[in-house]
Amino acid sequence: MPSELDPKDWNAFRAVAHQALDDAITYMQTVGDRPVWRTVPEDVKKALREPLPETGQPLEQVYSQFKELVLPYPNGNIHPRFWGWVMGTGSPTAMLAEMLGGAMNAHLAGYDQSPSIVEEQTLEWLKQMLGYPMEATGVLVSGCTTANLIGLAVARHAADPEIRASGLGGRQMTVYGSTETHSWAAKACELMGLGKAALRLVPVDSDFRIKLDDLAAQVAADRAAGMQPFCVIGNAGTVNTAATDDLNALADFCEREDLWFHVDGAFGALAALVPKLRPQVAGMERADSLAFDLHKWGYLPYEIACIFVRDSAVHRSTFATKAHYLNAIAGGVAREPLVFPDLGIQLSRGFRALKLWMALKNQGVDAWARAIERNVDDCQYLAARITATPELELLAPVPLNIVCFRYRAPEAEANALNQAILVRLQEDGIALPSSTVIDGKFAIRVANTNHRTSREDFDVLVEAVVRLGSSLLVPAQ
Ligand SMILES: Cc1ncc(COP(=O)(O)O)c(C=O)c1O
Incomplete structure (x- = not known):
């Protein structure tokens, strides 16, 4: 039956x-x-x-x-006027891949099957695209929080392989990143048993880049206090303003100090595809581990991200486990050993690679590069429009694809007013930026990883903010 x-x-x-x-x-x-939301x-x-x-x-x-x-x-992230948080837009080709992957329901631990070869091949392409060393090992994961966690776990293992067997014991291991580092880092320190206090947040300069002198001073002070610094996180595109740390300087520092250099390139890593943006992320290729998303600036549907580790032996020895039922044997489907479980957290894994493989083959890397370049150029256009509009104020430099701005108002009212403008933009279905706080100022924040956005969409945004600002601002008595 x-x-x-x-x-x-x-x-x-x-x-x-x-x-x-x-x-x-x-x-x-x-x-x-349709309305954005x-x-x-x-x-x-x-x-x-x-x-x-x-x-x-x-x-x-x-x-x-x-x-x-x-x-x-939905929350609207495939709409041309969605720029909230850092959410991707997906694509019809990748949608089709998701459906076809669902039909195969492939289990991606390894084995002698073409889906494993597809994943390995896409990882080779990604290394080539980003200029990361080809000897690195990598694995596709659910998102950059996980990718970064894996990077940090490898860093800890590289510092002290004994921890796998004995746990942290009394070790006080410390990690360094700028105050602009994404909240994944605190979560990872907590999960790894290091405690949130292990994450040393170092001040930034006026471009929101880590202050190197402060970093050096913090590492020295921690060493003097008997702690064990083991990793520095460099940001390639911070979540608030898309600032990129001086990655070459961080790589030099880590070399000198014998520290692991991890780069969080959640979206910024993909800037390497565009020749004129590549210098911004120079030094990223020197990272011991590099995490980045493909569901943000790779324009792929959720969920897909990647972690690369330069030293494949350390990568494997961080996660390798043994179980009789998983052994490779002389022939049959298990003739190939399991590759991916030794490179990350998951044993059972889905066929994430298919949407990447199909999108890259169908669209070509050139199309991704052009879309990224256009996103950045359009952000410059938006920044110029804001600067040219007396009612508006730019709140941070715009090095890449994030624009933070606000409607000008007396300081005491500005935060509440801009929050009200943002809510109206969203609730009227006009546009969907999100928010952040820059130096205590509530900012309307546009993060453009949207290949459907045109400059006219930014014109709509600017005009709507000016209109809403003037209608919501209560005139001074
Ligand atoms: C700089 C940065 N790092 C890490 C993350 C976390 O990535 P995910 O949401 O894919 O877990 C984000 C998300 O926006 C991010 O912008």
């Missing part, structure tokens, strides 16, 4: 699936015609909170509920 988990009637399934694919294509094609209506929220489905219902019904209750209410 056929299982109930496969369709009873494959032709009926095919009809619904064809309709769903058609709808998904139209949905992506027409995304710019709208809140989930109360009745939809209520309808989604339903009891456990004890018995099944026809796929047509489930699909029509998806269309009515789920599809219309």
Whole structure:
């Protein structure tokens, strides 16, 4: 008897699936015609909170509920006027890859199968694209938080391999990064048992780059106090303002001080694809480990990121485990040893590489480079428009793809006013920047990793902020 988990009637399934694919294509094609975002209506929220489905219902019904209750209410990140946080836009080609990968449901621990070769090949391409040493080992992971955690775990293992067996004991190991370092670093220190206090946050200069003298002083002071500094984090594109530390100087410092050099290039690493931006991230290729996302500036759908480690032996020995049931044997599918579980946290892994493989082959690296270059040029255009608009104020330099600005107002009102402007932009479905705080000032923050954005979209934003600012600002009595 056929299982109930496969369709009873494959032709009926095919009809619904064809309709769903058609709808998904139209949905992506027409995304710019809809508001950027709208809140989930109360009745939809209520309808989604339903009891456990004890018995099944026809796929047509489930699909029509998806269309009515789920599809219309995303947070908007594939829309041309979405620039919140650092969220990617995905692409139709990669959507197709996700579906095909789902059909294969490949298990990517290794084995003698073409999906493993696809992942290995895409990793080779990524090294080549970023100019990272080809002898490095790498693995695709869910996101840069995980990629960075893996990098830091390898750094700790390189400093003291004994920790795998005995734990930290009384060791007080310390990690260094600028105050602009993303919150993944504190999380990683906590998870690794180092404690958040192990993360030494070093001040930045007026360009939000780590102050090298302060870094050196902190490392020296910690050593004098009996701590064990082991790693420096360099940022290639900070999350607040897209600042990049002087990576060559950090690499030199780490060499001199015998410290592991880890680079968080979540989105900034991809700037290396553009010849005129490459100098900004120079030195990244000297990192002992490099983490970056592909679901941000690689324009791929969630989730996909990568970690590279220059010293493959240290990389493997950080994670390698043994179990009889996972042994390679002389022939058959397990003739190839498992590659990926020894390079990271996961044993069972999905076929993330397929969307990368298909997108790169279909779009070409050149198209990614052009999209990144355009994102950066358009941010310069936005910054110039802000500077030329007397009502607006730029709050930070714009080295790459993030623009922080605000509507000018008396200082006592500025933060509340700009927050109100941001909420109206979002709730009116006009545009979706997010926010940050720069030197105590609430900033409207535009992070452009959106290949669908045009300059006209930024014109809409500037005009809307000016209009909302003047209507929401209460005139002085
Ligand atoms: C600089 C930086 N590092 C790390 C991360 C975390 O990446 P993910 O959200 O993919 O876990 C982000 C996310 O925005 C980031 O901007």
